[in-house]
Amino acid sequence: MSIKTLRGLLIPFVALLLSGCNAVLLSPAGDVAVQQRNLIIISTVLMLIIIVPVIFLTLLFAWKYRASNKDAEYDPEWHHSTVLELLIWSAPLIIIIALGAVTWVSTHKLDPFRPLDRISEGREIPADVKPLVIEVVALDWKWLFLYPEQGIATVNEVAAPVDRPIQFKITASTVMNSFFVPSLAGQIYAMPGMETQLHAVMNKPGSYEGFSANYSGAGFSGMRFKFLGVSEGDFDKWVAQAKASPDALDRDSYLKLEQPSEKDPVHRYGSVSDGLYKAIVNRCVEANRMCVSDMMAMDAQGGAGIVGAYNVTSLDSATRNRLGLVDAPVKSYVGALCVGRDITGSPVSPAGRPL
Incomplete structure (x- = not known):
């Protein structure tokens, strides 16, 4: 069996398989998904307005100006066309503006944190x-x-x-x-x-x-x-x-x-x-874990204090086992910084510098 014959047999087989696919993104059942589907279609169509003519003209130019076509117009001195420049730059610019407008509106309208304003269209x-x-x-x-x-x-x-x-x-x-x-x-x-x-x-x-x-x-x-x-x-x-x-x-x-x-x-x-x-x-289902919200509230007031230090250092064996920390080294924490005094009685830092 030739490759060409095999390819001809595979095409209908693949088409049959694809006919059973459920393109759920293109046929959703919820209004938000429908609006997102429409956004995909609109964006695709806008981009195809540029892509399709470019592909068509590429093939047209390749066929018209092929080496065997001796009747094609030949102008080696051509270097500029105002009409072509306007078409080449204005069309993409319009598409970009349209895509930007659609994106800006849909970004706000389909914000997942934004409460719905409709059940479905109308x-x-x-x-x-x-x-x-x-x-x-x-x-x-x-x-x-x-x-x-x-x-x-x-x-x-x-x-x-x-x-x-x-x-x-x-x-x-x-x-x-x-x-x-x-x-x-x-x-x-x-x-x-x-x-x-x-x-x-x-x-x-x-x-x-x-x-x-x-x-x-x-x-x-x-x-x-x-x-x-x-x-x-x-x-x-x-x-x-x-x-x-x-x-x-x-x-x-x-x-x-x-x-x-x-x-x-x-x-x-x-x-x-x-x-x-x-x-x-807030990551505090366990009884001996400080809630993130409480931690942030304490930090806003200047720090965790003694209670916070106790929560940090008091992971019991059951909590360490659940968190997979049984074999991990136990961390040590600074409980306090002591201030010493020199021979004159003046306070000094732990490094020996005057305070």
Whole structure:
């Protein structure tokens, strides 16, 4: 079989395979993702306005002025054309201005921290509708979702009513990940000790895939979850099912859940300890860890003092084991700086210099 024949057979086979692909980015189910899809299309079309004519004219010139075409016009003294200069420079300039305007508007309109102003095109958000708050924690290697209003939590499954705005508050336990539901909105990074946000809405019911779009270690490939777009009634039933779970997510159970594991099944918690998400963000789930917010408040007042020094130096064996510091050397800290006196009784620094 010749290469040409083989190539002819492969083309329809590849086309058949591609026909089964679901181009989710080009057919999303959420309004924010739809606007981002439109931005991609608009930007691509604007750039093709330049690219297509350039490719066409390149091929045209190569064919017209080929060596075998003796009838082509030959003008070795030609060096300038005002019309061509205007076309060459004005067209790209107009495209750049258009792209800049589209980018500036969309950057502000699609800011993930910006609350939504519509459910979908032509549909404003009712005045009495409040966003559904979902707190997201990227763990190794699974996703934890907390519903502060409903008092429940889930692992590797999240649900929200269709056409209701959602406010995601996103953080991570250890390394940076990326929260991404292609049908809902663009990816948002999840970082330890920080909180990012995403406002979005799902407009069509269904089960959609979510995953981490940032490599975070051995179990990264299995770090996936399901986003369920459901009706208000089905969402209430889903919440009721979660509340029926006998498991409670307190600080101790969270520290166990935080341990690295791969391809965890969906798990639901019927109750959640108050302030758990805040403690996760501030890196102080353990009882003997100072919260980042408290540390910053102390620093703003001039320093941590004795209490802060105690927290820094009092990592017990259980905490050191959980943090992987069992074999690490124990750090020593300066507890105080003593001021001495010389033979005349005047104070001197530790280096012996007069104060």
